[in-house]
Amino acid sequence: MTPAEKAQARAVSLRRIGALFIGHRRQLAVVVGVIVISSVLAMVSPFLLREIIDVALPDDNLTLLVWLVAGMVAVAAATSALGVVQTWISTRVGQRVMHRLRTDVFAHLQRQSVGFFTRTRTGEVQSRITNDIGGMQQVVTSTAGSIASNATTVIATLVAMAALSWQLTLVSLVALPPAVYWTRRVARMRQAITAQRQRELAELNVIIDEGLSISGIQLSKTMGAGDAQIARFTESSHRLIDLELRSELAGRWRMATMNIVFAAIPAAIYLAAGLPFSTMSIGTLVAFTGLQAGLFRPLMSLLDVGVTLTSSLALFQRIFEYLDLPVEVEEPARPVRIEHVRGHLRFEDVTFVYGDSETAALAGVSLDVPAGSSVALVGETGSGKSTIASLIARLHDPTSGRVTIDGVDLRDLSLADLASIVGVVSQETYLLHTTIRENLRYAKPDASDEEIVTAARAAQIHDLIANLPDGYDTMVGSRGHRFSGGEKQRIAIARTLLRDPRILVLDEATSALDTETERAVQRAFDALAVGRTTVTIAHRLSTVRDADQIAVIDHGRILESGTHESLLDQGGRYAGLAR
Incomplete structure (x- = not known):
């Protein structure tokens, strides 16, 4: 497959993934609304903190201090409650999408002819329904909410940082282009590894189905093939260890480097604030660095979601491959009914x-x-x-x-x-x-x-x-x-x-x-x-x-x-x- 064909397959897969959520647009709209409100509320806290440090504490204004502290507590309580609502709705939608995928695949396979099942190993079919759809659960149940939440938080945080200091905001974004580049590299690596891992899981399922069914056990015992079956299972399981490690460690050094860079930027800002020509107040500095820390977390989460989504395309493609199988023995569009069957x-x-x-x-x-x-x-x-x-x-x-x-x-x-x-x-x-x-x-x-x-x-x-x-x-x-x-x-x-x-x-x-x-x-x-x-x-x-x-x-x-x-x-x- 050429790079252009791969890109086209990816685009089609993303459209199909999005189509799974079409029937839940109202619930998703509510989730997005909750996320926006929660993100905007969260941006209030740094400004309240700035007022505490720059105004309430230096002026010994106890009344203002109480109101500002109460405001911070209220914001935290409100965002936590909204987070619970968001999680409940998004998880409920995700589980319904998972249910639909499972039932659609099972129903479509039920309509396949006997010829399909004579050509396909039983363990392979089971692996598609259990391992592949199970592996998609995190993507389906949390990815949409995570993207909306983190994207909204990033945008709101950038607006708040720019309001405090647009110059320091530009400095904070220096590491963004290389972070996006390395994330895309890591995503492609994990997608290839995920496809290999799912094929190996299918092979393991086949070995289990063939080796632990009653017929398989009888054959193994009568043929003295028990040790060979154990060795076959052990080798497949060992290959899975390697694939799981590669999947987890793919790009970790690159991402660790980016974390170091992100950690170095606040240090540079503290240094800049201490220079003789700096006019930034302590409250603004604390509020800005707090926002900056709040920016990097959702930004890295957003990039990680991109990695997860890209690598999970291998799972979606395996499921869509089954859903796209032609039905060889189809139901008639307009069935004829024999009122009194004679049996000729x-x-x-x-x-x-x-x-x-x-x-x-x-x-x-x-x-x-x-x-x-x-x-x-x-x-x-x-x-x-x-x-x-x-x-x-x-x-x-x-x-x-x-x-x-x-x-x-x-x-x-x-x-x-x-x-x-x-x-x-x-x-x-x-x-x-x-x-x-x-x-x-x-x-x-x-x-x-x-x-x-x-x-x-x-x-x-x-x-x-x-x-x-x-x-x-x-x-x-x-x-x-x-x-x-x-x-x-x-x-x-x-x-x-x-x-x-x-x-x-x-x-x-x-x-x-x-x-x-x-x-x-x-x-x-x-x-x-x-x-x-x-x-x-x-x-x-x-x-x-x-x-x-x-x-x-x-x-x-x-x-x-x-x-x-x-x-x-x-x-x-x-x-x-x-x-």
Whole structure:
């Protein structure tokens, strides 16, 4: 990226950061008003101090002294109270912006296709939402208020100093240009380091996710890879130490030098005040140096905020990168609703290509499954059977052609309506780390206990659940590892059946079941398939021989289709698989 492109990216990021606060303009206007009032009030104290030193004390005017001291106390109390109000409003606004960022990123990622998650490491996604957004918290919650507060204080202080002595004010600003220059240098250094640090944090998250999940622990123990995993984590953590140190120390010597220069300027002013030709009163000198000290603090804070904001652009860019991801499977602008779903499923010359692959996973697939009938897809591993199932559930959209239900293109149905029509039970079972009851209700949050039991009975899992000490309130454990593969699969089957879908997709749904349980579940499926459209994918032909039609898939194409008997009579690929 050229310097011009980097500058353009920075400008865009700053505009987008500012846009996050547009909905909170009133609150921010109140904050700015409070800051202005507080800054103006704070400028009164040095003038009150000058009057105390030059007038009240030399004249022994006790009444004036009391009023001036009371005024100083009142100013301090008022600015403190205003500071509390400012902090409360700005923090509240900042937290709402953080909430919006978190929810926007999470919601946008929820709309991403399955393909995105197969290409992206889980730990990387988690790191963006937690580490990157968490790292932005200080910027979002306090930067706007800090900029307004410090800028207002600097301006008010300069006006007050000029009113006391414009010549000394010019002397005080000698160190400002080099301070701005070095601050910009430091900001660019920290921005680069911050980007590196966030990438390393993402890598650490990936190691944690892969190494401490139940599946990762089992793999590590069975492969004897524990020491290697510890070494990998240790190296990543050690790299983080170096990056954190570099981030904190970046430009510290330069900034320390500026602090020395800022400290030397008051000393020079004291020296100037002591020269024979100086006519400055002691009160003016004390008030001016007090203002000067009050100038350098907000000025350095303002420069530090610039450093923090610039370095945090790396975080914002990582978040905006996710928010700008195109949604591959989009909600239709004007969804079509099927009033009475029959479940007539059709593939019309469907071709599908994964990502940048040069080979089509499906090529010209046409399939007609009348409402209430069953179709079985058979073929070797990788032939395209599961891809067909994913298109029915609209986990992907066809590259060309279309898939319809009752004549309506799936792309014209809302995703929620499609999910209520199509139920999928796959060979890869995923259970949430909660109770069996809540796992089942995930499919239908308002399901009654009676409906849950009915679905569990249909999936041949109710008796096992009922015999557990906690019954349906039993925790399934991380990813359901408390149960065997067959038990998990039957829970997943019950979860799908609870939604009562008109189209049932069974993608190797009984692959983890023993023969006896498979027969029981198959009988349940046969009973439930009455009146439903059923798409079954299986390797064991014994489970599909009674299907109304069987389609043999090979390299993304349908080689032959028909009933079990007709395909055997043809003596083609299906007959070979049967043998």
